[in-house]
Structures are given as structure tokens and as C-alpha cells.
Amino acid sequence: xxASFVIVVHTLVFNAAGELLLVRRAxxxxxxxxxxxxxxxxxxxxxxxxxAIRECREEALVEVANIExxxxxxxxxxxxxxxxxxxxxxTPGIGEPDKCDEVLFAPTDALPSPTVAFVAxxxxxxxxxxxxxxxx
Numbered sequence: 375x376x377a378s379f380v381i382v383v384h385t386l387v388f389n390a391a392g393e394l395l396l397v398r399r400a401x402x403x404x405x406x407x408x409x410x411x412x413x414x415x416x417x418x419x420x421x422x423x424x425x426a427i428r429e430c431r432e433e434a435l436v437e438v439a440n441i442e443x444x445x446x447x448x449x450x451x452x453x454x455x456x457x458x459x460x461x462x463x464x465t466p467g468i469g470e471p472d473k474c475d476e477v478l479f480a481p482t483d484a485l486p487s488p489t490v491a492f493v494a495x496x497x498x499x500x501x502x503x504x505x506x507x508x509x510x
Contacts, residue, residue, distance in 0.1 A: 380452030383426040384413030385441060386496065387434070387459045387466075393479035395466055396486065396493070397433055400475035409480070409489040411456070411496075412436070426457045434477055436464040445499040447492060447509040454509070456496045 387395035396409040412434040416425040423441060430438045439461035447454040466477050480486055482497055492509055499507050 379448075381416040381422065381425075382413060382452055382454045383416060383422055383429055383457065384411035384454060384492075384496070385426050385430050385438060385457045385459055386411060386444060386500070387430065387436060387438070387462055389479050391479070392482070394482050394485070394493075394497075395434060395436070395477070395479055396489065397468075397474045398476040398478075399490075400473065402473050405490055407488065409476075409478075409486050409493070411493060422455050423457070426455070430459070430462070432469050433474060435467040435469045436462050438462045443505070445496055445505055445507055447495065447499075447507050449509045454492060456492075456499075458500065 395412065397412055398409050399406050412430045414429045416422060426441055427438045430436050438459045441457040441459050444456045444458050468474050468477055485493065495507060495509060
């Protein structure tokens with residue numbers, strides 16, 4: 375039997391001060407109350423980069439002009455693709471109040487608690503130029 379994987383995209387978005395854009399999950403039934411990167415599931419037949427751009431727009435109200443891949447992190451039932459926005463515009467806000475109740479910028483060395491664990495792992499991979507990491 376073939377394994378099937380959920381494809382999830384996330385994007386690192388930094389402001390001019392180098393702080394990271396985070397959204398706090400709410401009402402999803404999964405890790406509610408945790409801070410995470412803007413992101414979500416890829417839709418059927420959607421390109422991965424297009425999914426990341428769409429998720430930034432939908433969740434955090436930012437328009438991402440350019441994104442670059444940072445790290446790929448397979449986990450038990452799927453795979454996370456984490457990108458970095460090299461250019462973006464807009465005023466961050468709550469685009470999906472049924473899934474998120476706060477949007478903020480945080481210093482990468484003082485992430486709010488609780489933050490989903492893969493965020494710190496992605497930042498570490500970015501800092502060391504590591505493009506692949508198993509994550510469980």
C-alpha cells in the first residue's frame with residue numbers, strides 16, 4: 375500500500391526590525407493557543423508556492439511578492455514546506471478569525487509561549503543553511 379502525505383506550507387515573514395510574523399491558532403481543534411507561522415494545507419492541484427502565497431493572504435492579510443524555500447520537514451503523516459518571504463506588503467491582521475485570534479511580530483530569540491515546535495526548528499535550519507530535517 376502506498377503512503378499518502380498531507381502537504382502543508384508555512385512562510386517566515388520578517389519585518390524591518392527582523393521580527394517574525396506569527397499567528398495564534400484558535401478554534402481549529404489542533405494546537406489552539408499556540409503561535410505559528412502563516413500557513414496551512416495545500417489545496418488539490420495547487421502549486422506549493424501558490425499555496426504559501428494564498429495562506430499568507432488569507433491568514434495574515436499580507437501579500438507575499440517573493441518567497442524562497444528554507445526547509446522541508448517530513449513528519450508522521452505529512453510534509454511541511456517552509457518558505458521565507460523576501461518581499462511582502464500589507465498590514466498584518468487576522469484574516470481568518472475562525473482559525474486565528476492574534477497576529478504579532480516577535481523577536482526570533484524571544485518567541486511567545488507557546489509557539490509550535492517546528493518554528494524554532496525552521497529558524498535553526500535557516501540559520502545553518504540546512505534544507506531538510508525530519509521532524510517528529
